[in-house]
Amino acid sequence: AQTVTQSQPEMSVQEAETVTLSCTYDTSESDYYLFWYKQPPSRQMILVIRQEAYKQQNATENRFSVNFQKAAKSFSLKISDSQLGDAAMYFCAYSEAGNMLTFGGGTRLMVKP
Amino acid sequence: DTGVSQDPRHKITKRGQNVTFRCDPISEHNRLYWYRQTLGQGPEFLTYFQNEAQLEKSRLLSDRFSAERPKGSFSTLEIQRTEQGDSAMYLCASSYRNRGWGYTFGSGTRLTVV
Numbered sequence A: 001a002q003t004v005t006q007s008q009p010e011m012s013v014q015e016a017e018t019v020t021l022s023c024t025y026d027t028s029e030s031d032y033y034l035f036w037y038k039q040p041p042s043r044q045m046i047l048v049i050r051q052e053a054y055k056q057q058n059a060t061e062n063r064f065s066v067n068f069q070k071a072a073k074s075f076s077l078k079i080s081d082s083q084l085g086d087a088a089m090y091f092c093a094y095s096e097a098g099n100m101l102t103f104g105g106g107t108r109l110m111v112k113p
Numbered sequence B: 001d002t003g004v005s006q007d008p009r010h011k012i013t014k015r016g017q018n019v020t021f022r023c024d025p026i027s028e029h030n031r032l033y034w035y036r037q038t039l040g041q042g043p044e045f046l047t048y049f050q051n052e053a054q055l056e057k058s059r060l061l062s063d064r065f066s067a068e069r070p071k072g073s074f075s076t077l078e079i080q081r082t083e084q085g086d087s088a089m090y091l092c093a094s095s096y097r098n099r100g101w102g103y104t105f106g107s108g109t110r111l112t113v114v
Helices: none
Strands: A003-005 A010-014 A019-021 A024-026 A033-039 A046-052 A064-069 A074-079 A088-095 A107-112 B005-007 B010-013 B019-024 B031-037 B044-050 B053-057 B065-068 B075-079 B088-097 B101-105 B109-113
Touching (some): A024 A074, A033 A074, A046 B101, A074 A088, B031 B075
Antiparallel strands (some): A003 A024, A033 A088, A088 A107, B019 B075, B031 B044, B044 B053, B065 B075, B088 B101
16 A cells, blocks of 8 residues: 655744755555645645656746655655745645545644744 | 535534535536544545545445445535544545646535534
8 A cells, every 4th residue: 555654743944944844655656646735724725736756847836846756755845935824734645546645644834933 | 616615614413423424526526535634644535436436445434434426426424323533524525637636625524523
């Protein structure tokens, strides 16, 4: 079974600084999708960024970018110019072509003003 | 696109009672998923549908849990004889293949069993 591991239960960053959240996963498949979701307190899960495994180019969405290392099975999220609104739980997730998502345990990001 | 809707948002029930939750996916999404999330943890997969067919169920889905998607549109998740351990957030998501798979989540139903 696929597993997703987030080794940082909590991270803290100063406003306007850059932070990187780590994620590793285990799979024997070659075609899959990786995601980062943001979940603010008591609010719904919001997609931050998505990466298709067949694409070598790392995905970027404004201040958010990923470092996808397929051979190492690593998928980290970099948040640049951190803002107070970025404070939330961040979940890394894996799926294969529309099948269910497998989530990591989450990283709580705190942003200090 | 009105997003994924879940009803109710909160449910408090006594142990042993039955509860039913509803999820309305995005209309053009043919896949619908149910997850359970406890405080401070990542969501755990329960089951998913493609149209009206239930394609996969997690071993977490005991005999007390049943899910349906009768016409391939909305879905219901029923928990019979609730236990305190069922207290959690129940999340619904839907997806559609459009330039790659994307998943949209609802706001969830928070169940408290007392």
